[in-house]
Amino acid sequence: MDRTTAQRGPSGGLGAEHPLVKGLTSRSRLITAYSGRRPDVLPVWFMRQAGRSLPEYRELRISTGMLNACLDPALASEITMQPVRRHGVDAGIFFSDIVVPLKLAGVDVDIVPGKGPVLGKPVRTAADVAALPPVLPEALAPVADGVRATVAELTERGDTPLIGFAGAPFTLAAYLVEGGPSKDHIRARTLMHADPETWHALMAWAADVTGTFLRAQVLAGASAAQLFDSWAGALSLEDYTRHVAPASARALSFVRDLSYPDPEHAADAVSARAVERNVPIVHFGVGTSELLRAMHDIGTDVIGVDYRVPLDEASRRLGNIVPLQGNIDPAYLDAPWPVLEAHVRDVVERGRSAPSHVLNLGHGVPPETDPTVLTRIVELVHGLGE
Structure with a gap:
């Protein structure tokens, strides 16, 4: 879908020094592909590339908790940059966690090693939702400082862009209601149907935080910007469309108005004004093969596809008009190189059915992955051209 719009004022809400406005990243491989055009070289990055499998990351984290690392601007920036330096990927994704904004809003949440996010008290009633505090923009100063530090280093290195990300409202709400990780999110889905008024209030709060x-x-x-919906695959299409999609659209409205001068249309011949393009928005969900069209319809530009559906089939379901991101199966990362290489080449070939494609994983990098394998994938993909 072409999201190019008429000019809405200088830089569409972005500052004059923003790398998209200055033209530092607007012609990069990643942003070109996200805009629906194919660059000369297929761009590649990996979800969860920052940390986990990198020994330099583990060394930094020896005495630092996950949330403390996310909220230390210098540390978060360094962790973000590690895979960019090591692998030569075409994007950095800011090192953070989907529950960081909950923490900054004042919610009692921690990330327990080996378990994941755990809430001090689940949110399950109308009174619980009413008591949730808003996240104030000033509370996000550590995040903004970390982003600025990362962008400064990235732009010194060239045109590599940074991707911001957040958990989708349903995933945040699921953690809040369940009180922690869950296999089926039964309490969250029950609240959705048993008390829809409370559910919608919770989703509105989560949308605003995200x-x-x-x-x-x-x-x-x-x-x-990437919206990550870890648990949307637990939903039926009807439940997603009725009870979740409106909140996800509300969350994206916070960035939907931000735009930059389109480098391919520097000036409109009729109005002699620059044409602007919105900051690209990617939507990824786990187990969401049946939800792809609905996930796109909320106002996203690019759909991330997990490993459960081939990219050519995903593109077909989206009318072959939507840029795609994905979808190497992480299980192949520990396979013999000829097996992995054949899989990567197959993913690249299937991705040609979409207007453009950013190679990625169909989920995150497993912690036990040999980092040299990721570097080798990047070298392979960049050597294939587009």
Whole structure:
């Protein structure tokens, strides 16, 4: 879908020094592909590329908790940059966690090693939702500072853009209601149907928290935004469309108005004004093969596809008009190189059915992955051209 719009004022809400406005990242491989055009070289980055499998990351994290690392601007920036330096990927994705904005809003949440996010008290009633505090923009200062530091180093290295990201409202709400990780999110889905008024209030709160978090990253210099819905695959299409999609659209409205001069249309011949393009928005969900069209319809530009559906089939379901991101199966990363290489080449070939494609994983990098394998994939893909 072409999201190019008429000019809405200087830089569409972005500052004059933003890397998209200055033209530092607007012609990069990633942003070109996110805009629906194919660059000369297929861009590639990996979800969860920052940390986990990198020994330099583990060394930094020896005495620092996850949330403390996310909220230390210098540390978060360094962790973000590590895979960019090591692998030569075409994008950095800011090192953070989907529950960071909950923490900054004052919610009692921690990330327990080996378990994941755990809430001090679940949110399950109308009174619980009413008691949730808003996240104030000033509380996001550590995040914005970390983004700015990262963007400064990235632009010194060239045109590599930074991607900001946030958890989608349903995933945040699921954690809040369940009180922690869950296999089926039964309490969250029950609240959705048993008390829809409370559910919608919770989703509105989560949407505003997510939207504020995303906007802070983009205004600080991120050149794209990714909405990550870890648990949407637990939903039927009807439940997603009725009870979840409106909140996700509300979250994205916080960045939907941010735009930059389109480098391919520097001036409109009729009005002699620059044509602007919105900051690219990517939507990715786990187990969401049946939801792809609905996920796109909320106002996203690029759809991330997990490993459960081939890219050519995903593109077909989206009318072959939507840029795609994905979808190497992480299970192949520990396979013999000839097996992995054949899989990567197959993913690249299937991605040609879409207007453009950013190679990525169909989920995150497993912690036990040999980092040299990721570097080798980048070298392979860049050697294939486009």
